[in-house]
Amino acid sequence: MNIILLGPPGAGKGTQSAGLVERHGMKQLSTGDMLRAAVKAQTPVGLEAKAVMDRGELVSDEIVSSLIDENLAAMEAGQGAIFDGYPRTAAQAADLDRILEKNGRSLDRVIELEVDVDALVERITGRFSCANCGALYHDTANPPSKEGVCDNCGSTEFKRRPDDNEETVRTRMAEYRAKTAPILPGYEERGIVSRVNGMDGIDEVAGAIDAILAK
Numbered sequence: 612m613n614i615i616l617l618g619p620p621g622a623g624k625g626t627q628s629a630g631l632v633e634r635h636g637m638k639q640l641s642t643g644d645m646l647r648a649a650v651k652a653q654t655p656v657g658l659e660a661k662a663v664m665d666r667g668e669l670v671s672d673e674i675v676s677s678l679i680d681e682n683l684a685a686m687e688a689g690q691g692a693i694f695d696g697y698p699r700t701a702a703q704a705a706d707l708d709r710i711l712e713k714n715g716r717s718l719d720r721v722i723e724l725e726v727d728v729d730a731l732v733e734r735i736t737g738r739f740s741c742a743n744c745g746a747l748y749h750d751t752a753n754p755p756s757k758e759g760v761c762d763n764c765g766s767t768e769f770k771r772r773p774d775d776n777e778e779t780v781r782t783r784m785a786e787y788r789a790k791t792a793p794i795l796p797g798y799e800e801r802g803i804v805s806r807v808n809g810m811d812g813i814d815e816v817a818g819a820i821d822a823i824l825a826k
């Protein structure tokens with residue numbers, strides 16, 4: 612299975628990807644995570660991407676598509692891939708088709724997480740993650756069960772993304788509307804789009820995604 616999780620920033624793509632990895636042994640390919648790792652390691656790609664990411668704009672198609680290309684090529688043939696935060700433009704969608712074909716894969720499903728735009732700023736400004744294992748949390752909607760301790764690894768260190776502030780979120784939403792939402796109709800024509808209500812609780816959304824994948 613090769614699937615895209617599509618939805619605006621804060622829709623729950625990372626949260627649901629983590630669940631799919633755990634439940635089905637799939638691999639999450641998040642261009643945002645790859646770029647943040649490159650920024651942290653101060654690679655040439657990271658140095659180029661940092662300012663763009665801090666503004667909430669999109670990094671070049673060439674950079675993100677080559678990250679996906681490298682990561683997909685390194686996967687075992689039998690393992691399913693979840694594309695999280697990629698593709699985000701029409702050019703990336705075309706790149707993905709080529710990259711999948713080159714690797715003997717094809718796209719099975721595009722799952723759109725439908726969310727209320729008004730809820731997204733709150734979701735994003737409340738987002739934090741474990742500094743050790745990356746587990747995702749939210750101040751009110753999904754806090755660790757023991758305050759200050761990661762449920763997954765027990766670490767007591769957490770971090771917040773520098774781009775998770777209200778001003779940058781608005782730019783990221785505008786980028787989504789202008790460049791990412793328009794790629795959906797192409798997938799609809801191929802008959803591979805399914806929608807889930809991303810405003811439901813995390814477990815309900817996960818159940819809806821599993822039901823789609825089981826069809």
Ligand code: ADP
Pocket residue numbers: 618619620621622623624625626627734735737738739747748749750752753809810811812813816
């Ligand atoms: P994305 O990867 O689409 O940007 P995330 O998965 O990082 O979104 O989720 C954004 C924030 O919203 C996180 O803090 C996460 O814990 C929280 N969240 C995710 N899914 C839900 C949900 N169904 N209901 C409430 N909060 C959620």
Ligand code: AMP
Pocket residue numbers: 620642643644646663664665667668669670671672675695696697698699703774783
């Ligand atoms: P995300 O973690 O998906 O919210 O992405 C964080 C930031 O990384 C975005 O605001 C962009 O600046 C950049 N980014 C991530 N994925 C892509 C992509 N597919 N195309 C362009 N920029 C991306």
